[in-house]
Amino acid sequence: MKAGAVLRRQGPPRLQIKGVTKRFGGVHALRGVDLEAEVGEVHALLGENGAGKSTLMKIVAGAQPPDSGELWIDGVPFAPSSPREARERGVAMIYQELNLCPHLSVLENVTLGRETSRFGVKQLDAARGRLGQVLTDLEVTSFRADTLVSGLGPGDRQLVEIARALCLDATIIVFDEPTSSLSAPDVERLFRVTRRLVDGGVTVLWISHFLDEVKAIGNRFTVLRDGETVGRGDVLQTSTDEMVTTMAGRSVSEAYPRSARNPGAAVLSVKGLAGASAPRDASFELRAGEVMGVFGLVGAGRTEMLRSLYGLDPMVSGEVELRGAPVQRPRPSRWVELGVGLLSEDRAREGVALELSIADNVTLSSVRRLANRVGAVTRRAREAAAEPWRERLSLRASSTRQPVRDLSGGNQQKVAIARLMECGADILLLDEPTRGIDVGARVEVYRLLDQLAVEGKAILMVSSHLPELLGTCDRIAVMYRGVLGAARPREEWTEDAALAAATGGTS
């Protein structure tokens, strides 16, 4: 079947969503979403990170109720109060992190929680027959009903979930970023399976920000931006450029403090870096006194690039030079000695120690230097070391004894950055430094980064938020499916061009 050729039948659409809104606290996650998906089509749901795709899908899956708006399945109102109820109405979700029990077989996973039994003894012959039929229909030959899931790769595991959905008679299957962890042959196979599904009358909702993929598999699409439906159309009749423009159009503008900077010589040079699964090929040079941005969508391999560079994940190949000297077998403790600090995207677990005080956090990486003659580190020494940072970063805390847990996200992040500075880092690798912090605190983080760059620090900043990169960086490189493109001065980038490069559209 050709993409785009949707069988239009008489009667209501398979899934209809009208005027759905959802707030979390003061944040409008969804401001009014409309969507219509027909029987037997692959309907792509497009949007940048944070556009509201996940929230919408949680509502469809019954995990959260909408604040207002209505949903229908086949013309019948649909207001699921639980995931189970949504499943019974034929909605199956296939999440990025797959929901399987690795120690059970395929058949046991497919039937889990709804086994037929006699006196407690499983009677799975009927289910086995059904599963066999489904696997045959899907042309799956790489595993069977009795294969243990722990022995299967991500592509096969996804097929197990699809098979489970079909055994549950799902009529709407939602894929959340289904290809982000798949190899190229697995993606091809998933496309074949998906076409088979829609030929059989199933409706597939395909959430993705990879436009090439949407072009290949989608029939129609709906675009979300800032929680609103801002566009829809036929995939075949819409160019990727048009899709990109619809996704990118922006309403919020932010202030980006910027001083005049004088980038110097390259201090960190990385050539052909490859990790176990990602990145596949990353090369860049980072200069003193600049902020370099790495843009890419979630799953492009940016975090993996930083982690394998820093020695947190295995580096499969690549050469790293620091100020002209090669760095062999990099590992975190060595990087700290060399004055290179990494800020994790997972602030709560890898950025700060929540239960410890500000003083303890700021001095955590440099505590050895603070030891007195007998090797003890007094609280006074730690507080004395941390105090200047409290003032300099205008931390909103009464004293450095306050536990970091009590601080806002933005102030926690400042503490995390202070820790890197306190241990003498002059090269900073920052992964999503403004994630989950409010606009006001963001601006303070931008100002701090600007100051540090002016002082001559080299900063690499990974972000999914394009405007902040365009606003704060001197140069930007874009990562797409594990490959880092060349860094170009920010003046040469437009939002559309960066987004196109990150989504595999033309650039």
Added chain:
Amino acid sequence: MEAEDPTTPGRSAAAARQVADILGPFLGLIVVVALFGAVAPEGFLSVFNAKTIATQTVIVGLAAIGATFIIRSGGIDLSVGSAIALASVVTALAMKAGLGEVPSALLGVLAGAAVGAVNGGLVTLLKLPPFIVTLGTLGAARGAAKWLADEQKVDAPSGGLKPFMSKNPDLSGLPGFIRENLPDWLVLAPGVWLMGLAALAAAFLLRRTVFGTWTTAIGSNEPTARLCGVPVERTKFAIYVFAGAMAGLAGVLQFGRLTVGDPTTAMGKELDVIAAVVIGGASLSGGTGTILGAMIGAFLMATLANGCNLSGVPNFVQEILVGAIIVSAVTLDGFRSRQRAS
């Protein structure tokens, strides 16, 4: 990942994998037997001694059957030794009161199940970690046993419970043609037969029943099990009650063996039980562990103790050896699963 290959694993491969899973513990057992066969006096490699070892396996073996379910579900039970002592005291008191063998044994099993119910109740209702809950009942059940026994051994007629742990059981109850044709090596203590039957039943429970699958699912991925509609709390509760009942049964036989109800018996046995399950291939992170493996593990531990005794090796050497075996079994297992994963 393997490409699409028509000869990929089906049922036979699943069976082969199960054999491979048990191969490690089994080889370990062979090594231990061979080692003592060479070092220990001749008596070690005799049918009689094998029966002795089998009899010495029973207490830990029965408790390990229950512990396999708990560990497979991702939990842990430290209260096993205390539950055994409590059950043995309860059984003794019941016998002393003249309740007869069957009601006394049932009360013993119930005492163990009650400890399991407390464990399961606290784990599921208060959402406490099983390690902490069973650390609590480790103390509490031991205390209850001492309280009931008035802090001394309970002398009671052991009656029909004594022969359960006898290496030379009285065969007069058996039909004549069986008695005459029974080969010598099959004349085992009835407790060994009981353990064997319990192990077979438990293996069936684990593999073929919904309860067994849910046990594995909870240990493998609890949120997913819940999402799929598995009644996680109810299942966990049942697992702990079942394991408690098995410890209770072990306590009944312990009474038969000692012929007194001893509130200080089976001190530290919980660690032997966990060791047996782990040597048998279970991972403390859940999802794995088989009954056969646990049986081999229990037998291996008993063999080690027996071999050390016979060859006059001091007790401390035996303790060091047990420690080394546990660590190497887990190391090998981790190595193997990493290889399988890649």
